[in-house]
Amino acid sequence: MKAILKNMTAAVQVDKADYKVREESLRLRLLSLQKELATSNRAILILMNGVEGSGKGETTRKLLEWLDARGVETNAFWTAQGEEAEHPPLWRFWQMLPARGRIGIYFGSWYTQPIIDRAFKNIGKEEFERQLGEIRNLEEMLIAEGVILIKFWMYLSLDAQKAIAKAKKAKAKTRWRISSLARKFARKRKRFQKVDLEVLSQTHTTIAPWTIIDAASEKSRELAAGEALVEKLRQALHPSGAVHLQISPRFKTAPRNYIADLNQNKKINDDEYKEQLEILTAKAAALADKMSTSKKSLALVFEGPDAAGKGGAIRRVIAGMDPRHYRVIGIAAPTDEEKARPYLWRFWRNTPRDGKLHIFDRSWYGRVLVERIEKFCTENEWQRAYGEINDFELALTEAGVTVRKFYLATTQDEQLARFKDREITPYKQYKLTEEDWRNRDKWHAYETAACDMFANTSTAYAPWILVEANNKNHARIKVMRAVVDALEEALR
Amino acid sequence: MKAILKNMTAAVQVDKADYKVREESLRLRLLSLQKELATSNRAILILMNGVEGSGKGETTRKLLEWLDARGVETNAFWTAQGEEAEHPPLWRFWQMLPARGRIGIYFGSWYTQPIIDRAFKNIGKEEFERQLGEIRNLEEMLIAEGVILIKFWMYLSLDAQKAIAKAKKAKAKTRWRISSLARKFARKRKRFQKVDLEVLSQTHTTIAPWTIIDAASEKSRELAAGEALVEKLRQALHPSGAVHLQISPRFKTAPRNYIADLNQNKKINDDEYKEQLEILTAKAAALADKMSTSKKSLALVFEGPDAAGKGGAIRRVIAGMDPRHYRVIGIAAPTDEEKARPYLWRFWRNTPRDGKLHIFDRSWYGRVLVERIEKFCTENEWQRAYGEINDFELALTEAGVTVRKFYLATTQDEQLARFKDREITPYKQYKLTEEDWRNRDKWHAYETAACDMFANTSTAYAPWILVEANNKNHARIKVMRAVVDALEEALR
Structure with a gap:
């Protein structure tokens, strides 16, 4: 037996009378905990996994x-x-995330596709392990954001699976239930078992452990699932001080002030600007047109202090x-439906589908800028956000969304002139x-936060483009060039 | 020329300098009105209609x-x-409704499919007119709910259409744009023109008039659209007392107290109850299973005073x-995203897709029950809600959603006993x-409201089923029977 199965809740004999007593007690505890949950700031997400017939x-x-x-x-x-x-594959799971106070149950979770792909050898070991790594990060993040994650695995030994399949076949009236797909899977039972155990081992983490239940007995597995739910809920709603797990963020302070290093003397005169803009506008439009019928898409992020020219640059991009x-x-203040879920939810809601260009005027980087500075989130929260954001952008990139991030920087003097x-x-x-x-008074705090942001989230797949924005002509042309490049890369 | 085209904004010659001046003025007014809109309780919905090339x-x-x-x-x-x-066909338009303070633009609106279906004679005159009637009701309702509806029709005469198509063909580089679909449409140009004018005539109402613009000149049509938008916004945000349109609801008072007429002595003893329940539970489950792979779905509504047994009945239905x-x-208090849209939006969000059974524990009828009694909405609002709800349920029914509505009624004494x-x-x-x-103190107000509700919304396609609920066994069996019937009807 694989080591991971040592964690399994074994099947026990439960007679009818016994079941009834335990069921009644379970129900009372569940209802009372659910009522507590409803007014708490936690959500429950239950992943229901296991082979056919479990x-x-x-x-x-x-x-x-x-x-x-x-x-x-x-x-x-x-x-x-x-x-x-x-x-991206994770998108639909994000869409359905339960709000705080509520319970979501997923049949077929983010584990399903990697398992199938690996069992049928559509993906190699390396890609498989990359996907499991992505899942570990996702689960870690959801839990850090207050989601109570319960990963059920209904376990059946190969012998038990065969016995169940045989019994099912014999029962004529359920025969139609055995689809050709199920038969295809049944032939691979052994292979699936191997992959399943591999997945269980690799994703049974301290933070997000599996609840493995021996599914051979119906009554026993129901009670085990109910008890596990009660236990998880109880722990989450009444944590004892000792078991508080907190992830240490891999955060590094920016080595230097990238913004101060910018050469703000770069200029483009009006005639040259007009000429270049016209060419770039037509190019960008033609490329966006081409992209619209492709499987590719583009996400552009615009950040920078007030009056740096984000709006003006965006108007030129879409012109x-x-x-x-x-x-x-x-991006303004979140709605209450957004506040009721992990902070990335409202951005996952707005990721582009195939063929689209989405432009974010301010973005998920608010977490490490305004929310950090105004203390809308804790230090641990903004420090771990860098890694979470990198994962988010990687998931987009892997799914064919090109991500480019613009930071428009002006000097403090230039901002004052523009305000006036x-x-x-x-x-x-x-x-x-x-x-x-008011924000202007916090200029240096914003600059520090921005530099930390560059240091921690400028990745090869989703780079930051720092734009010297004291001269609007220069800034807009630089943005337009980068947008054209990004569109070309997206279509490559 | 058809009479409807007399309303058209004619094309005018605009030279470049003139355009620039008018554009600048338009932009200032639009921006300032949009800013006002952002903090108002109105949303703008622009329908952008017109033939290819307009x-x-x-x-x-x-x-x-x-x-x-x-x-x-x-x-x-x-x-x-x-x-x-x-x-239902209207579902996707509901999903995308802009929130208060925002502007939504629809390309391809609820007019598109009826026009295409009629042009290709997929539907007859009668069905076509029924659909246009449905649209008129929808628009009337949206406007009553505070949506500023702007229906643009970019008009091109047949000659102008042909000229544009010819020019397009000549331009080699845009050739790929002419899809086979477009060619199919082009062959039917005359037929489409006829249907278009028919639609314009039949849906140019006092409340939701068309803004028809001669689209032959590019500059002229842009300015016309901008000016129309400014004008609509100005009127909506600064209404002069005289133009206040209000629809008179077709509301009738209930002729009698249906609830008092119920025979609350109906009883089923425990043995009979158990026996029947077991049979009905299995039947309902098997039918729901069958429905799950069909194109049909079911929406069940449960209303009734507190402690009437709605929750218990629902538990038996799903058991x-x-x-x-x-x-x-x-159904609890609406979220702020829900409050920012017409009240039916949050129910349209939750209508069942093919194969599903959705059970509403309280429902859209809150509008004519709690909202009426607690004065959360105006008299005009709850009085027109009956017709709006009938339209909503008809749209569901037409799309294959069977709708059944249960009202569980107890006597006042029975409620008191249950509270204790x-x-x-x-x-x-x-x-x-x-x-x-507190609600108990308003017993009679609720009873009156409920009876008015039965009188105004019990339709052949979505009937109310009044359930004598003093005896729980009787109530649950009656509900289960009706659910089994509804599932059978849905699958017929």
Whole structure:
């Protein structure tokens, strides 16, 4: 027996009377914990895994009978289809994340596709392990964000699987249930078992351990699942001080002030600007048009202090484009549905599907900029955000989304001049708020945070492009060139 | 010329200098109105309609250049695919409704499919007119709910269309743009023109008039669209008292107290109950299983006073079912994303896709029950809600969703007895709140509202089923029977 199976909750004999007593007690505890959960800031996510015939459906049916079903959302994930298939594999799991206070049950989780792909050898060992690594990071992050993750594995030995399949076959009336797909899987039973155990071993972490249940007995597995749920909930809602796990972020301080190093004297005169802009606008539009019918997409991030020219640069990027091909997403305060979920959820909601260009006017980097500076999140939260963001952008990149990040930097003097200009120009007044002046007082804190951000999130696959923005012509042309390059790379 | 075209904004000659001046002025006004909109309780929905080559894309590109693109969402709707195709035709338009303060632009609106279907004679005159009637009701409702609806029709005469197509063909580099679909449409130009004018005439209502623009000249049509947008916004945000349109609801008072007429002495003893329940549970589960692979779905609504047994009845309905096939939706206070849109939006979000059973524990009827009684909405709002709800349920029914509505009624004495029981039974205490006692004081108001609801929304396609609920056994069996019937009807 593989070492991992030593963690399994064994099947026990439960007679009818015994079951009834234990069920009643379980139900009372579950309902009371669910009620507590409803007003807490935690969500529960249950992953229901296991081979065909291991009773995933029946066990879930029981859990729903015991719980208040209104607080539970069950989601079945089959092969990604339609819009799902036009996003990264993790996208659909993000969409369905339960809000705080609620319970989500996933049938077919992020483990399913890697297991199938590996069992049928569609992917090699290396890619398989990369995907498992991605999953470990995801789970770590969800847990750090307050999600109570329960990973059930309903275990059946090969002999038990064969016995169940045989019994099912014999029962004429359930015969139609055995699809050709199931038969295809059944022939690979041994191979799947090997891959399953590999997955269990590699993803049974201290932070996100598996709850492996011997699924051979129906009553026993139901009670085991119920008890495990109670235990997890109890621990999460009433943590004893000792078991507090916290991940140490791999955060490094920026070695130097990249922004101060910029040469803000770069200029482009108006004639040259007009000429180049016209060429680049047409190029970008043609490329976006071409991309719109491809499997590729592009995500552009714009960050930088107020009045650095983000809006103006974005207007030039989209000027020639068909509005059906892009979307500009302005990031303001999160809605309450967004606040009820891990912070990356609201960006996962807005990732581009195949063919689209999404432009983020401010972005997920708010976590390590404004939220860090204004102390909207804890030090641990913003420090671990760098790694989480790198993972997020990698997931996008792997799925065919090219990611480019622009930081428009002006000097402090230039910002002041622009603020003053906004005060006196009628159609610019709407852009200037009290908050802009307040943010200005924190100039150096923002600069430090921005430099730490470059040091920790400038990756080969999603680089930061620092734009000297004192001269608007120069800034816009630099952005347009990079956008054209990014579109060309996306289509390569 | 058809009478409807008399409303068209004619094309005018605009030279370059003139255009520039007018564009600048337009942009200032648009930006300032958009800023006002952002903090108002109104949303703008722009429908961009017109034949191929009429410049819908270019005009929208201009609007986005003038506006702050962060406040605008552009959505292109092609043929419904994937999940979209598993919902009523209107579903995808509901999903994308802009929130208050924002602007949504739809390319391909609810007019597109009826026009295509009629042009190719996939549907007859009667069905076509029924669909247009449905659209008129929808638009009326959106407007009553605070949506500023702007229906643009970019008009091109047949000669102009031919000239544009010819020019396009000549331009080798845009040749690939002419898809086989477009060619198929081009052959039907005359037929489309006829259907288009028919649609314009039939849906040019006082409340939701068309803005028809002569699209022959590019500059002229852009300015016309911009000016129309400014005008609509100005009117909506600064209404002059005189133009306030309000729809008179077709509301009738209930002729009698249906609830008092119920025979609350109906009883089923425990043995009979157990026996029947077992049979019905198995039947319902088998039917739900069958439905899960069909194109049909079922929406069940449960209403009734506190402690009438809605939760218990729902638990019996789902007891035997595979949790992947149903969802129980508990309706509580709306989230802020929901509050930012017409009240039916949060129910459209939760309609079942093909194969699913959705159970609503309280529902859209809150509008004419709690919201009416607690004065959360105006009299006009709840009075027009009956018709809106009937339309909503009809749209579901037409799309293969069977709708059944249960009202569980107890007597006032029985409710009191149950409240007292809840106070002393540990695992029931969580169900009883202060609010329940407060609601009890309004018993008669609720009864009146419920009876008005039956009188106004019991339709042949979505009937109310009044359940005598003083005896729980009787109530649950009656519900189970009706659910089995509904599933059978759905699968017929």
